[in-house]
Amino acid sequence: MGLQYAKAAIEGGFWQRYRALVRESVLPYQWKALNDLIPGAPKSHSIENFRIASGLSDGQYDGMVFQDSDLYKWLEAAGHLLGDGEGDSREMLAWVDETVDLIARAQQPDGYLNTYFTVKEPGKRWKNLREAHELYCAGHLIEAGVAVFRGTGNQKILEVARRLADHIDSRFGAGKIRGYCGHEEVELALVKLYRVTGERRYLDLARYFVDERGRSPNFFEQEARASDFAPVFSIHDLDYYQARVPVRELADASGHAVRAMYLCVAVADLAIETGDEGLRRTAERLWSSAAERRMYVTGGIGSAAVHEAFTVDYDLPNDTAYAETCAAIGLFFFSHRLACLTSDSRYADVMERTLYNGVASGLALDGRGYFYVNPLEVVPELCDKSGTYHHVKYRRQPWYGCACCPPNIARLLASLGEYVYHIEGGALYADLFHEGSIACTIDGRELAFRQTTGYPWEDSVAWEFSGPSPVTADLAVRIPGWCRTPGLSLNGARLSPSARNGYAHVKREWRPGDRLELSVPMPVERVYADPRVRADLGKVAIQRGPIVYCLEQADNGPDLRALSLPAGAELRAESDPSLLGGVVTVSGSGLASVSSPGALYGRDRRKEKAVERKLLFVPYYAWANREPGEMAVWIREEEEA
């Protein structure tokens, strides 16, 4: 029982480019942003708040009540990167040390740590758990502490995290405050802290927060009636906080999507660490709700802008979509935990869909612009002129007043090596394909593989056993759900292993130089949504391998709504190394309707003249990296005549 840590090195290919971007561009840029040094971007004030809380600076607290977490997530990302020993990290290490010192100075003598309540509302600690994000911020500090400790061996930040966790443990629980945070996060962080320290109290406290949540009488209702309760956001809907019923009784992924996902990660983590069957069933049920009935084809979740929330099954509007980057990241983490718990490939399939599409779409190709909201259809004129689309941006943003997404995507990319394999039941599962290597110990046996692939553009993935000596091991490689005709060969000889839950297991005595090759032919595929998804009725999306495509105005001109794809039209994939950092495009012969003038409403169905038009699809993740314009993932499909 318990999660076995299996971290791979990402050493080339698609994700290495992103990781280099994070190292060379994203984190230095965000360091500037957190220091309020990006001209024209909204001020963060996050580091300044810590300087004020430490007595290093005068001034007023500024920013959201949870502004501390932006710095913590940046620190976590830096910790992950430093752990890989990549590139010249001296400057990064100096920033990390400076940040750790600053955070340690801001910690109070009793272990409490939160600059908002230290600087601005010193008398209000733990009085508004529902809205004030204290435990949420603590969770991100703990995650950062674990990552930096693992990456650099820095004991100081781990000590800060432990002192804060101990302080929380001293204040929360039976006989103490019987509450929990309005924004889940500390639960999963405490499990991480338990994993790195072995201290059982942290695991127990995480379980306490999960089990207490939503119990009757409701803590949030009681808290809000207290005389010293000071509202921050005044959102009263208990579903928003996943707090209307006990967590084990939640029927659906509902409320604020990021909160829901972070809770689910903790539920799955607790099931992994404790073997609790009820929590396992809860995790599986909520995942099925989120990923099988409430997820965009891009892996985005949380379809409503109001409350950044889940709505109901199959309600997935493309144009008013919210699909926050952080929520997709949350679904990725949650799916990873279930992959570890069950070794069923459906979970890694969703990790892959989310990562390559709805997560990657949140970061500009140059690392200096972000999307918080990831719509599947955009008409810039509507974003400019209709309040219905006020949340949808078609230009990448330099930063945000509420800047949760930028450092979140950074920490995920920086830690991606932790998510590409998992170990369970004595087997090594290859979940996500990448160029790189892993060395690990399973049941006392050391083994190492080097993986080579041109994925996601090319359809071959190879694992070469790199020793250190012959060893019997079970390497289970995921057969992607999207692949119709996988092939497997060992040292050039075709294999036909039985796939179990979507993984092909190759259990044998591996010798140095042994080479397993997986072939995943990736023709261009048309994808259709369940017909209960109103927004996609009569429409088709294009996918090749794990990559979901879209049409952009830059390639196809304006008025994308007038374009359609005949059911029989051939679609060709073509590599274009010069486009959008190097992508495979998809093109085919479509139709463009030409409107004739007429009345707004008429008795005759306007038979638009349809002219042939070459359609060029580009990967969805790469949209909005050229001149601003329309974008659409779903396109009308014309039935064959």
Place this chain on the structure above:
Amino acid sequence: MGLQYAKAAIEGGFWQRYRALVRESVLPYQWKALNDLIPGAPKSHSIENFRIASGLSDGQYDGMVFQDSDLYKWLEAAGHLLGDGEGDSREMLAWVDETVDLIARAQQPDGYLNTYFTVKEPGKRWKNLREAHELYCAGHLIEAGVAVFRGTGNQKILEVARRLADHIDSRFGAGKIRGYCGHEEVELALVKLYRVTGERRYLDLARYFVDERGRSPNFFEQEARASDFAPVFSIHDLDYYQARVPVRELADASGHAVRAMYLCVAVADLAIETGDEGLRRTAERLWSSAAERRMYVTGGIGSAAVHEAFTVDYDLPNDTAYAETCAAIGLFFFSHRLACLTSDSRYADVMERTLYNGVASGLALDGRGYFYVNPLEVVPELCDKSGTYHHVKYRRQPWYGCACCPPNIARLLASLGEYVYHIEGGALYADLFHEGSIACTIDGRELAFRQTTGYPWEDSVAWEFSGPSPVTADLAVRIPGWCRTPGLSLNGARLSPSARNGYAHVKREWRPGDRLELSVPMPVERVYADPRVRADLGKVAIQRGPIVYCLEQADNGPDLRALSLPAGAELRAESDPSLLGGVVTVSGSGLASVSSPGALYGRDRRKEKAVERKLLFVPYYAWANREPGEMAVWIREEEEA
């Protein structure tokens, strides 16, 4: 030049039922609402504010800053009804007298009248024209004064209106406050006051407000910089107020839809009264924008909930629609003025579309429930669970905190007789068909017609000349734009008059008993939107005569999205006197898709099993008068196989 007053009596048929409802149910109900006597409904406090302002009651002002206007619109409706001498009006007359006395008491010695600024902010008069609605409220008082004076001869309320108008005239204009109201209304009201009093100053003041609006330097921008400016709503977008450019330079109907329409009514009124060609062109241009590119098939306008506003051409989403009842009423008034100005039937066509559909939909059949928002597609589960639809109600509401719509629809229905004919160029134009009579004087000649029809359910409309003696007159009857095969006969003999701008002119010496009969065959029609309306692509709406139909769950079961109509399916109209107060329904053989279980996204277009299903369409205006459920105006049309 100038509008010739031509008021008909509505004496039976479709609209008489509505007028009886207003008299017997709506106005007594609203009187209770304004007196805070409806259990469970939001409190109005409107009358109580006047009692406080008059010194008759202690207490605090409560309600919106424009709460006075609710009472004024109610008073206007009562004035219109009393003018018709219908039914037992003693109680209504007593309420009106009581209200007039109360309003007169609340008027300040200098003529100023506004309970908010009298009770709550006595030092803040005219300091926030952009947001505080003072001139807007004054406009509604003036409209009420004109209606009550016309209906009952009550001089006192007309005197209150004149004193208020004189006070405004003394404060606004060149050398005085060079401002205008954030919510247009006073302009059209001043034209009405000019028409009833002949006082040219009121017309000039209306023109001043219209011509000053949007001039540079911008008044609203200057005002908001003043030290004594106190924000109410803090909406800064000048387009919202139609104040970014001078009115004559406005290119489109834009911003808050009700404000835009009330401004347009005044622009057209001023063109009528002054012959100003620039204003006429402005009115025609803005009408074309509103009605020919930005109007729902129901006549609703203003498609975005945020700012209750117009967006861009062809942006007419059905499910997130706003389409405020007041905005449709505004479009009705605006179209009426252009009908009077141009005698082109396209304007009365839109009056008809709006009245029978997007206006009538705002009132429950029992007069005790309202819709502020008039969507064209409703799924109750989404309204309950997705913030994207928070403005959409599927149950009629008993009242509103912002209760502009309920008394607005009452005053329109009560004054409908003013909108069914117009006189222009020596001709009497029959614009809207109804059961009733008109007596008027044209070029010094008295004439009277009695109109009989079962419209909108039956396709024959007859005008019988009722004297008093033979007279040469030009009766111009509108040939509805929706009618393909109109027929006209005089005293049983077929006529083929030339239609001019959509009206058939019958100019002759009319003798008592002469009977002109118009036949407007009304088969069930399929209506299609311009393909630039994304939301309606591939869909069809059903219309018969002027009535737009919808599907309701009450007749068709849930999951309306699964229903479609084959292109060739026959549709039958059938009268059902027992349904929804007596309607003609439309039915036909449609298809219902039956979903088979499957993945949320798959490579195969889910070929849903389509089973034949009888579809029953009911008039859109009558929706949501039974058990709550789904509703849809636009339905997928299946191409013929």
